[in-house]
Amino acid sequence: MSRLLIVVDRATDWAPYYPSEDVLTFEQYLHFTSSGTARVRVINLCQSARYLSQGYYCSLLAEARGHNVVPSVMTLNDLSRKGLFSLELTELDPSVIQWLEESGARVRPGHDDSGATHEVRVRTYFGQVQHPELKPVARALFEHFPCPVLEVVFKRRKAWQIESMRPASPADLSESEQDVFAAALDRFSTIVWRKPRTRRRYRFDLAMLVNPDEAMPPSDEAALKRFEKAGRKLGINVERITRRDYMRLPEYDGLFIRETTAIDHHTYRFARKAEAEGLVVIDDPVSILRCTNKVFLADLLKNNKVPTPRTLIISKDQKDAVDRIVSELGFPVVIKIPDGAFSRGVTKAKDEKELKAGLRDLFRQSALVLAQEYLYTDYDWRIGVLGGRAIYACKYMMVKGHWQIYQHGESRVESGGFETLPTFEVPRNVIQASLNATRLIGNGLYGVDLKQSGNRVAVIEVNDNPSIDSGVEDKFLGGELYTLVMQEFLSRMEAKRRA
The missing domain is CATH 3.30.470.20 (ATP-grasp fold, B domain)
Structure with a gap:
């Protein structure tokens, strides 16, 4: 289990929000001691984050105690170094630039004769923002500088730049901003809003990464529910998360990826971060790396004498590629890109004309292509x-x-x-x-x-991310298949806790 703490300067700073035993003042956190083996997550909402302030010491103490804290000391230090975030925004979506231009053109007292200013100030809340046009910017900033409330100043010189960033506190917010902050906090970590007397205690928390919009996910809705049910029976709270919950990973004891994985993809970043945080991870980043690229896999299996179809790795610049394929593999032949999934990026050529056309198409996507003998089954x-x-x-x-x-x-x-x-x-x-x-x-x-x-x-x-769908892979074992997976997580999480 993990516990979430919210630290504020004074109890009155939290007055507009729902009361919770998880909200502590800085003074209370100073004397806080955690019991047992529960992991502690801290959201630092102190007003000042400058060096040696209460906010700075809050993050410093959290790290010294082994608590996972947002913002970290590194983030606070980075925010004090303008060179790290003075970025030109010319490559952003045109709608972002347009919004900044329109906001900067509004009449404001004290500016030049036209009434225009070239400065725009916004606040982000756990990567969320009031203005829909700025959502991509807010999300990117939160990934690089994880901070609960961030005040960002944009300034236009030759191009729009981030002029400054600083952490802000709930005490700084207007009534309308408080609503946005509360919704963002609720989204970031729903635990704080649950009443303690109704909160069921589980031995472990398991995050299950899913993509509700994925056309061909590894598990359908019924299978996901069966994973959740099997986990509950074993004392594991299985909670679905999406790519927006990246910063919440330290709240959990394990990560189960039920979304199609790839290297240049958030699933791999989730696996890397979860492993770095000490979570039990399936799929782990090494497995993703080894499985998602068929070139690596083909070489690995061949060198270790695992039986495979006869396979050639063909380079884009290889002049004798077609001749080699024809002489060593014959027709029909299968050609595929290294990172295809669900039969995508795979072509069968029955003659030289189709082979050349297929290679030409696949080389637009990858510098290397696999050619494989065709085995009919x-x-x-x-x-x-x-x-x-x-x-x-x-x-x-x-x-x-x-x-x-x-x-x-x-x-x-x-x-x-x-x-x-x-x-x-x-x-x-x-x-x-x-x-x-x-x-x-x-x-x-x-x-x-x-x-x-x-x-x-x-x-x-x-x-690395095999399909487990209700009524297909579980046709023989039924619910026992889901229990086997959850039991594996339980054994590994118990071992980590004992270590």
Whole structure:
């Protein structure tokens, strides 16, 4: 469990907001001692953050006590160094520049004859802002300078720049600003608004990262609910978070990513931050790094003698690429970009003309392309592996009249049928190849895709974020599949707490 504390200079600073036992004055925090092994998160809302002020000491004491604090001492120091944030904003969305121009052109007393000013002052609240046009700016500033309330001054010289930034306190806010601040705080950390007498205590808190707008997420709504239910039975409070909750990660004991991962993506940043904060993480950043790039994976499997289709790594500047593919792999041949998912970025060429066209298209997206022998099968195996053991098995059938399990159309994606089996009914060499492949990746949750043709088994890829959908992967185990995943989190979180 983690505890959230809000520190203010005086009790009256919190008067406009909902009372909570989690709100302390600076004097109370000075003498605060945490009990047990609970992690403590501190939101520092003291009025002054200058060097050696109460606000500065609040963050300093929090870090000395091992509490995770916003803003950190580093952030306070960075905000005092203008060179770090004196940034030109010419590359921002035109709507931001337009808003700054219009706001700066409003008549204000004491300015030049035109009544115009070239300075605009705004406040952000946990990366939120009153003006919709400035949301991208506020979010970016909060990611670089995490601060509950930040007063930002924009100034236009040759171009719009950030002239200054400083932390602000709730005591500085007008009535309308207090409403925005309260909503932002509620969004940032809902714990503070819960009444203590109704708050159920769980042994651990687990963040489950999801994207409600993702077209093909790793888990559907019913599966997410089953994860939450399984967690509750084991004493784990499973709470869904989105990319906007990046700064809330230290509140939790673990992170479970249920959103399609990529390296140049917020999912990887979430995994990195969670691991740095000491959370149990699935998918961990190393697994994401190793699984999401098929070039790395192909080389790793080949060098460790894990059976795969014959594979070539082709460079954009390789003059004999087509000749090599034809002579070593023949036709038909499969070509794919390194970071495709759900059958995207994958093409089958049946002759030299299609091969050249396919390579030309894929090289627009990547400097390297994989060419792989085509193995015809009616289905692909998917073996789910968790903590080094197989926990589920599926046969994913090809789309009727198509050579893949997914077919992407202009308006919709078709998928083939499936068959879910107990792992003890899966051929032994399929399970063994899956375990051999995942041992090279890590100790997390993986979905291994394989093809089987007679006695030959070939690993196609290892997915760090495998699909677990209600009525598909859980068809055989039912709720037990979700319990297995939550039990793994519980064991790892208990081990971290004992360490």
